[in-house]
Amino acid sequence: MNWGILGAANIAQKALIPAIREAGSTVFAVAARDLQRARDYASHNQIEHALSYDELLAHPDIDIIYNPLPNSGHLPLTVKALEAGKHVLCEKPLTLNAAEVQTMMAAQQVSGKVVMEAFFYRFHPQIQRLLEIVRSGQLGELRTMRSAFTFTLGNPDDIRWDPRLGGGAFYDVGCYCVDIMRLVAGKAPVAVQAVAQFTESRVDHTTSALLDFGGFVGHLDASFAVPFEQFLTVVGAHGVVHLNAPFVSMGHNATLTLNGLPETFDEVNGYTQMVQHFERAARGEETVQYPLHLDSLDQARILDQVLKQVGYPGF
Structure with missing residues (x-):
């Protein structure tokens, strides 16, 4: 399957890109806000295409998006990817709060695509x-x-x-x-x-x-x-x-x-095992092991309770 990477992230370079290739799939493109940074990252990691976020999400040859952006970028870019018809493997924590998980769940239901939180x-x-x-x-x-x-x-x-x-x-x-x-x-x-x-x-x-x-x-x-x-x-x-x-x-x-x-x-390599499972789920060969409504929503609710108690900004 063809993967697109959102952001020139260290975690993708160290873990996900090797795992995708070990699983037999292709890292088709990387996107960054700074196109030159995306080009440098693509060259360093032997990725064919360096694109803008919008170009990557719209590209017809990309099957799966990996979202390792800062936590605040998980919800908006994952929703955009779903709206563009892509499956999304999103880094942990999936969102900043449980309400955002519910928003993502609604977008997933409309899209019919698979989303999973990347706890490798x-x-x-x-x-x-x-x-x-x-x-x-x-x-x-x-x-x-x-x-x-x-x-x-x-x-x-x-x-x-x-x-x-x-x-x-x-x-x-x-x-x-x-x-x-x-x-x-x-x-x-x-x-x-x-x-x-x-x-x-x-x-x-x-x-x-x-x-x-x-x-x-x-x-x-x-x-x-x-x-x-x-x-x-x-x-x-x-x-x-x-x-x-x-x-x-x-x-x-x-x-x-x-x-x-x-x-x-x-x-x-837990990353490779995760990628292989996610690809099988994306192809409809098996049910995603950790669906948002049964897993990530409970996780986010607990994080919310802790962050509220300690007085984290916004809670």
């Missing part, structure tokens, strides 16, 4: 193994979950420091912790409690939250202000499962430890 980590075998363990009852009744995703974001000019673009640690990495807890719980929390530390521009550099799933609680930490860390621990009445690299597994020796016994996994 879900497609790694360790996540399937985690869910298998939880669903089997080996842990007994769940008691607590703990997760963290942190790193030091030192560049003061990074767009993730800009609240107008949907910046902040919780949007960027906290969303992973929320998502994996929802997967494990199999439901949304009934209540949340959260605190955050903000920069002068009112972007959270650190957010911590408690998610009450009714009978057990999940605790998460997300930060741009401390060294790199990622993990998930799920504690049940009869056992404990721990993932040392749940979100970024490549190069991190992903290991799942169940009651002290480690299980290792071969190097698997």
Whole structure:
């Protein structure tokens, strides 16, 4: 299938473009607000066409749009892509709030096309193994979950420091912790409690939250202000499962430890697995695994609750 990339994004260059090619498809075009930047990006990544946003969305040879724009650009450009008859794989967080998810859902319904939030980590075998363990009852009744995703974001000019673009640690990495807890719980929390530390521009550099799933609680930490860390621990009445690299597994020796016994996994590119699944869904060969109305809407509602509690701008 032919893909179009919205924006000259680092994540596309590092992850999605190689994954699309590994899946046997073509990165047909890239678009940017600055056409020269698009041309430079296209040349560097061996992409044939460099276009404007409108040209890319209207191009008849493009089947799928990948939207890795700043968070504030997810809704408007995804809706435009749907209106142009394209399927869309959109980066996380899908939108800035649940109301925007509902707007996107309405546009998707009219278009008949497929949209999915690009949580690539879900497609790694360790996540399937985690869910298998939880669903089997080996842990007994769940008691607590703990997760963290942190790193030091030192560049003061990074767009993730800009609240107008949907910046902040919780949007960027906290969303992973929320998502994996929802997967494990199999439901949304009934209540949340959260605190955050903000920069002068009112972007959270650190957010911590408690998610009450009714009978057990999940605790998460997300930060741009401390060294790199990622993990998930799920504690049940009869056992404990721990993932040392749940979100970024490549190069991190992903290991799942169940009651002290480690299980290792071969190097698997979750981005490639995600692209392959999305293409099959776009071709109508299988149902999209994480549809907006059953997945992304619940996710956005939880993010809204946390951001409202901590006083993020606009909430």
